[in-house]
Amino acid sequence: MATDERKKEILEKLKNAVIQYDEDTAREGSEEALKEGLDANEAIFNGLVSGMEEVGRLFEAQEYFVPELLMCADALYAGLDILKPHVKQMDLGVKGSVVIGTVEGDVHDIGKNIVKMMFDVAGFQVYDLGKDVPLDKFVEEQMKTASDLVCLSAMMTTTMVGMKKVIDDLKAKNPNVKIMIGGAPVSADIAEKWGADGYSPDANNALKDAINMISSLKKLKEEAEQKKA
Amino acid sequence: MTDTPMTPRDRVLKLFAGEAIDRPPCFSGMGNVTAEGLKKFGYKFAAVHSDAKMMADSAASTYRLFGFECAVVPFDLCVEAEALGCGINVYSHLEDILYPTIKTKLINTEEEMDIAVPADLAERGRVPMMKEVIGRLKADVGKEVAIGAHVLGPFTLAGQVMELNTLLKLSFKKPDKIGKLLDTLASALVVIAGEYEDAGADYITVREMGATSDVLSPRVFKSLILPYLKKVFAALNKDTVIHICGKTNDIAVFMVESGAKAISVDQKNDIADTRKKIGDKALLFGNYDPYNVLVSGTAEQVRETMRQCLDNGVSAVWPGCDIWPTVPPENFHAMMDEVKQYRR
Numbered sequence: 062m063a064t065d066e067r068k069k070e071i072l073e074k075l076k077n078a079v080i081q082y083d084e085d086t087a088r089e090g091s092e093e094a095l096k097e098g099l100d101a102n103e104a105i106f107n108g109l110v111s112g113m114e115e116v117g118r119l120f121e122a123q124e125y126f127v128p129e130l131l132m133c134a135d136a137l138y139a140g141l142d143i144l145k146p147h148v149k150q151m152d153l154g155v156k157g158s159v160v161i162g163t164v165e166g167d168v169h170d171i172g173k174n175i176v177k178m179m180f181d182v183a184g185f186q187v188y189d190l191g192k193d194v195p196l197d198k199f200v201e202e203q204m205k206t207a208s209d210l211v212c213l214s215a216m217m218t219t220t221m222v223g224m225k226k227v228i229d230d231l232k233a234k235n236p237n238v239k240i241m242i243g244g245a246p247v248s249a250d251i252a253e254k255w256g257a258d259g260y261s262p263d264a265n266n267a268l269k270d271a272i273n274m275i276s277s278l279k280k281l282k283e284e285a286e287q288k289k290a
Numbered sequence: 291m292t293d294t295p296m297t298p299r300d301r302v303l304k305l306f307a308g309e310a311i312d313r314p315p316c317f318s319g320m321g322n323v324t325a326e327g328l329k330k331f332g333y334k335f336a337a338v339h340s341d342a343k344m345m346a347d348s349a350a351s352t353y354r355l356f357g358f359e360c361a362v363v364p365f366d367l368c369v370e371a372e373a374l375g376c377g378i379n380v381y382s383h384l385e386d387i388l389y390p391t392i393k394t395k396l397i398n399t400e401e402e403m404d405i406a407v408p409a410d411l412a413e414r415g416r417v418p419m420m421k422e423v424i425g426r427l428k429a430d431v432g433k434e435v436a437i438g439a440h441v442l443g444p445f446t447l448a449g450q451v452m453e454l455n456t457l458l459k460l461s462f463k464k465p466d467k468i469g470k471l472l473d474t475l476a477s478a479l480v481v482i483a484g485e486y487e488d489a490g491a492d493y494i495t496v497r498e499m500g501a502t503s504d505v506l507s508p509r510v511f512k513s514l515i516l517p518y519l520k521k522v523f524a525a526l527n528k529d530t531v532i533h534i535c536g537k538t539n540d541i542a543v544f545m546v547e548s549g550a551k552a553i554s555v556d557q558k559n560d561i562a563d564t565r566k567k568i569g570d571k572a573l574l575f576g577n578y579d580p581y582n583v584l585v586s587g588t589a590e591q592v593r594e595t596m597r598q599c600l601d602n603g604v605s606a607v608w609p610g611c612d613i614w615p616t617v618p619p620e621n622f623h624a625m626m627d628e629v630k631q632y633r634r
Contacts, residue, residue, distance in 0.1 A: 166388035
């Protein structure tokens, strides 16, 4: 079992690996975490995700842009791939599965992939339909998987309008499903008018929203641990 | 003001030439096909991209129906990538309005990035058809309105011919390699835009939205994007516009430096700030939201937005993106009427 100091060192290593988009170090830190007996959940949340939180801040401050963000995400996944098989199922009161994809006519998936990454981190079952997804496919997949959440992404005004149809269909078939829409042309106004439950206008906001979600999971986790103690 | 009213064509060309005009024009350099125009001819949206007569009819109809002061082609963003060898999807199986997208990429791995401009580029894909479309427009409405055509910028075209994720990461990790690709793509764009010019286009809009500050840092814009935009604009002979959407305030000066005669920005740009940065003389086109204002706003909101654009100092009232086809006719008329009435 690692000392507290060593544990801190490993978490810091994971965090910095994500910030500095260093996949090798993320892998190395993850191996060390496992070898030295760190809890995989802790390594993910207090190491990799902490790094991503800082990346979000750098992105917002316009020190980082999308290329850096993509490389940081690669580093996060490099660590996550090693740690995830060792995650003990957390009882957070949040379980879930999500259907996610970019609507038909739109072949841009960067924003979608960032949101997907945070769902992966949070332990959601993610059904990623990819890009240029026929509208009916979202409804079909939601029904098939009984997912709680459906995330629709569109980067262009020219494809955004297709989302309204998916929302209508989903809500008609399953009024309880939560729908998040995202992409550059999306606004609070449109989300409300079309009956979506949430929205993100850009990768920055998607990342922020996803981080907020993860941060609240982190809090839940800490609370659960305090109760245990 | 003169006794004979200016034609929209005079107004646009004089604006580019820096000559006096009666009022700022209301036009665009991007696609402006409308559902009303398609309805008039009974054309399906998915069909107009690959038929010269249908495309020309639809493009001219926006002027005929609403008095929009231009006719612009094409309507999609795939012509150049297709000519270079990408496969496209026009969604002909759907009734909905979906713009063509790239189905198969030309470059799938980093090793495949070493491409050359095909010697017969001007004869490939829809380039010959585009020349015919421009010729038809010229004969049809060319005396009344300026004929515009658009191409992508080198970086945005790179995002069409290869996976965007890879492009973005390599532009950070291996900028030299990306620079070489952009140089080749710039040469390809010069060939295609040159064909459009020869066919009779009065102005060329280069759309480099992939390099918006929402995606790339202004620093990278200056070092990696600007040199190849300069190459394109230096080689063109007609009037030119550089269009970038999203965040553009920190790159507006570079956009002017690119050599384009005018810069075009969308609703995210703080026009008053940009005007201050680029000076009174530079041509600045923009910047209304073509969906949230023109399609889903009320006629009064449309009028108010037009006044704001002009108050803030645009040289021409111009959309932030393509005109979305389902624009309600009353909104289109309100836009044209407000711009005509406006007095500073």
